[in-house]
Amino acid sequence: MDSQEEIIRVINLVKTYGDFTAVKGVEFQVHKGEVFGLLGPNGAGKTTTLEMLVGLRKPDQGTAIVGGFDITKELKKVKEVIGVQLQSTSLFELLTVEEILHLYASFYPKQVSIPSLIEEMLLAEKRKSRIKSLSGGQKQRLAIALALVHDPWIIFLDEPTTGLDPQARRTLWDIILQLKKQGKTIVLTTHYMDEAHVLCDRIAIMNQGELIALDTPSQLVKNLQSDSAVEFRFQNESSEVELHEIEGVTKVGNQKDVFVLYTDDLQLTLTSLIHMASDKQLKLTDLQTRTATLEDVFLHMTGRRLREG
Amino acid sequence: MRAYWQLTLSQLRIFLRNRQVLFWTLAFPLFLMVILGSFLGNGNGISLTIGVVDQDQSFQSKEFLTTLIENKALTVQIEKSENKALNKLKKDDLQLVVVIPKGYGASLSRPPAKNAPYLLPVYFNETNIAVTQVGLQVVNNLVDGISKEKLDYHPVVVMDMKGVETLNLKYIDFLIPGIVAMMIMSNNMNGVAGQIAAWRERGILRRMQGTTLKASTFIAAQITARLVLNGMQALIVLGVGHLIFGVEVRGSWFTLISFVILGILAFMAIGFIIAGIAKTPESAAPIAGFLSFPMLFLGGVFFPIKNMPEFLQPIIQILPIAHLSHALRETMNVGASFMSLGTEALILGGWLVGAFIIASFTFKWE
Ligand SMILES: Nc1ncnc2c1ncn2[C@@H]1O[C@H](COP(=O)(O)OP(=O)(O)OP(=O)(O)O)[C@@H](O)[C@H]1O
Ligand SMILES: [Mg+2]
Numbered sequence: 025m026d027s028q029e030e031i032i033r034v035i036n037l038v039k040t041y042g043d044f045t046a047v048k049g050v051e052f053q054v055h056k057g058e059v060f061g062l063l064g065p066n067g068a069g070k071t072t073t074l075e076m077l078v079g080l081r082k083p084d085q086g087t088a089i090v091g092g093f094d095i096t097k098e099l100k101k102v103k104e105v106i107g108v109q110l111q112s113t114s115l116f117e118l119l120t121v122e123e124i125l126h127l128y129a130s131f132y133p134k135q136v137s138i139p140s141l142i143e144e145m146l147l148a149e150k151r152k153s154r155i156k157s158l159s160g161g162q163k164q165r166l167a168i169a170l171a172l173v174h175d176p177w178i179i180f181l182d183e184p185t186t187g188l189d190p191q192a193r194r195t196l197w198d199i200i201l202q203l204k205k206q207g208k209t210i211v212l213t214t215h216y217m218d219e220a221h222v223l224c225d226r227i228a229i230m231n232q233g234e235l236i237a238l239d240t241p242s243q244l245v246k247n248l249q250s251d252s253a254v255e256f257r258f259q260n261e262s263s264e265v266e267l268h269e270i271e272g273v274t275k276v277g278n279q280k281d282v283f284v285l286y287t288d289d290l291q292l293t294l295t296s297l298i299h300m301a302s303d304k305q306l307k308l309t310d311l312q313t314r315t316a317t318l319e320d321v322f323l324h325m326t327g328r329r330l331r332e333g
Numbered sequence: 334m335r336a337y338w339q340l341t342l343s344q345l346r347i348f349l350r351n352r353q354v355l356f357w358t359l360a361f362p363l364f365l366m367v368i369l370g371s372f373l374g375n376g377n378g379i380s381l382t383i384g385v386v387d388q389d390q391s392f393q394s395k396e397f398l399t400t401l402i403e404n405k406a407l408t409v410q411i412e413k414s415e416n417k418a419l420n421k422l423k424k425d426d427l428q429l430v431v432v433i434p435k436g437y438g439a440s441l442s443r444p445p446a447k448n449a450p451y452l453l454p455v456y457f458n459e460t461n462i463a464v465t466q467v468g469l470q471v472v473n474n475l476v477d478g479i480s481k482e483k484l485d486y487h488p489v490v491v492m493d494m495k496g497v498e499t500l501n502l503k504y505i506d507f508l509i510p511g512i513v514a515m516m517i518m519s520n521n522m523n524g525v526a527g528q529i530a531a532w533r534e535r536g537i538l539r540r541m542q543g544t545t546l547k548a549s550t551f552i553a554a555q556i557t558a559r560l561v562l563n564g565m566q567a568l569i570v571l572g573v574g575h576l577i578f579g580v581e582v583r584g585s586w587f588t589l590i591s592f593v594i595l596g597i598l599a600f601m602a603i604g605f606i607i608a609g610i611a612k613t614p615e616s617a618a619p620i621a622g623f624l625s626f627p628m629l630f631l632g633g634v635f636f637p638i639k640n641m642p643e644f645l646q647p648i649i650q651i652l653p654i655a656h657l658s659h660a661l662r663e664t665m666n667v668g669a670s671f672m673s674l675g676t677e678a679l680i681l682g683g684w685l686v687g688a689f690i691i692a693s694f695t696f697k698w699e
Pocket of ligand 1: 041070
């Protein structure tokens with residue numbers, strides 16, 4: 025991994041809002057040509073970090089080198105080599121897809137062919153439609169197209185698939201993987217573990233303004249040291265049950281009234297759990313077992329789920 | 334440069350596709366013009382200031398003057414020279430000018446030669462018929478009184494009425510330049526403030542800030558697009574005024590267009606300041622309204638500035654709208670040249686420069 029060429033180096037980035045520190049000295053590197061995921065619950069500081077990297081917020085401390093340029097000193101050069109899709113953007117609703125692409129392309133010295141960009145982003149039918157009339161997925165593809173008009177090396181996508189239906193999400197995944205194939209470096213944020221798993225070469229997990237893990241998806245799961253998870257609920261409000269004492273359990277998590285036991289030995293843990301339940305006359309419901317996922321890594325590390333509610 | 338053209342073009346497209354805004358920004362001034370123009374016709378507020386040029390300086394002329402001063406309906410202003418007084422009359426600073434020629438006193442003390450009464454020249458402004466009628470009536474009564482006093486009911490003195498202005502101006506001629514000024518103010522000040530604040534709120538400006546676009550290019554394109562749009566709107570209003578009411582542009586189009594451009598720029602700059610100050614798009618409209626509403630009534634859009642109360646005059650004299658409406662009016666009605674409107678140009682220019690300097694400090698992308 026170290027042999028890979030570094031394209032972004034983030035050095036001790038800090039951002040405070042009043043007396044609240046949203047980003048607390050984050051450091052990481054992104055390699056050329058990879059898809060890098062920033063993962064974290066709401067308010068973790070993902071957007072703040074990303075927007076500092078693209079020059080939309082001024083860091084209070086630290087800096088980053090993006091594409092060889094310092095974001096605090098050579099922002100204009102940085103902007104020429106990056107493309108940005110923000111979490112919440114609206115565009116001139118009364119312009120058409122084609123018009124707004126030409127408009128944004130005119131802001132840069134270099135640009136790609138707009139017709140083929142429209143083709144690639146699957147917007148050919150909507151070429152002459154007003155932005156107002158686009159669907160959520162189409163708007164999102166347009167936002168990404170706008171990030172690509174000047175043929176940037178590095179593309180920042182802030183929650184590109186949030187709010188989209190499963191089919192639209194898959195379409196976007198294909199587009200992102202296509203971009204990766206073209207040799208672009210992509211930094212994206214997401215709440216979806218499956219998405220991170222499919223798209224990202226490496227994942228940085230953020231929580232409360234801090235980077236708490238950074239690795240490949242499979243390595244992160246492996247580090248959990250438990251390959252299975254057992255999920256269940258007690259039918260009645262359960263009180264002092266020592267779930268840690270169940271055999272084979274490496275870690276216990278819970279989310280509201282759902283308990284998750286992580287284990288290396290599924291069979292042992294299951295029999296032990298059922299024994300304990302009948303001993304204490306507790307009724308188990310919604311019992312299920314599955315292999316551990318990134319979601320579990322997250323729950324394990326932060327005690328919180330990625331998406332709330 | 335490409336960015337500048339693309340942005341200008343996009344802004345014009347947005348204007349043209351926003352049918353409703355386009356319609357109402359034009360409909361309102363046209364509606365006002367037709368309604369006010371048809372109903373108010375020639376009317377004007379009445380305040381009579383009469384200038385008296387006493388070339389005689391005799392006992393009799395002093396006596397005449399005292400009678401005038403004693404009359405409550407008139408404000409009397411003593412003028413030294415006849416020419417100056419007539420100029421003031423043309424500018425509407427005076428409504429009537431009475432000249433007491435040399436020999437007035439002497440001729441009154443002489444016994445009346447047969448039946449020929451003395452002719453007292455009274456000048457009035459034909460553009461202000463309503464005011465003038467009242468004024469002449471008042472003076473006539475006085476003159477009558479004097480002559481009756483002098484010799485038993487034999488008119489000794491008779492007014493010799495002389496019209497001064499030859500242009501036949503009506504209220505509509507006053508109104509249309511005012512409406513053009515009003516349109517320039519509201520479309521630019523209120524329009525820019527509202528639009529920029531809304532774009533900022535919706536993150537449109539922020540997204541553009543993420544590109545290599547420069548703020549100056551963005552602002553230059555805004556200005557160009559608004560110049561084109563408002564220039565066309567002003568032309569439409571002038572065109573309708575010409576077709577329905579026969580209003581003409583007597584001065585040069587160059588002067589007229591120069592002032593339209595100056596006005597657009599000055600009010601846009603103020604609009605940018607408001608957009609910078611306003612925290613939300615919802616607050617931009619009331620702030621702009623707070624500024625534009627008094628300007629509409631004080632700034633000589635619908636009513637002549639001199640009809641405003643004395644204590645407001647110093648404030649009115651610095652309002653940009655006052656100078657814009659005055660300059661447009663002078664150009665259209667009287668045919669004043671650009672050079673003769675130097676003060677107006679300077680004050681508007683001052684607003685423009687000052688406002689742009691402030692705007693560049695208060696402007697925020699987000
Ligand atoms: N302009 C701001 N002023 C004050 N606080 C802010 C501002 N922007 C963000 N914050 C706070 O900083 C923290 C991090 O916000 P950020 O938007 O970076 O989170 P995020 O990880 O992107 O969350 P989400 O997944 O919901 O998008 C939050 O607690 C947020 O309330
Ligand atoms: Mg975010």
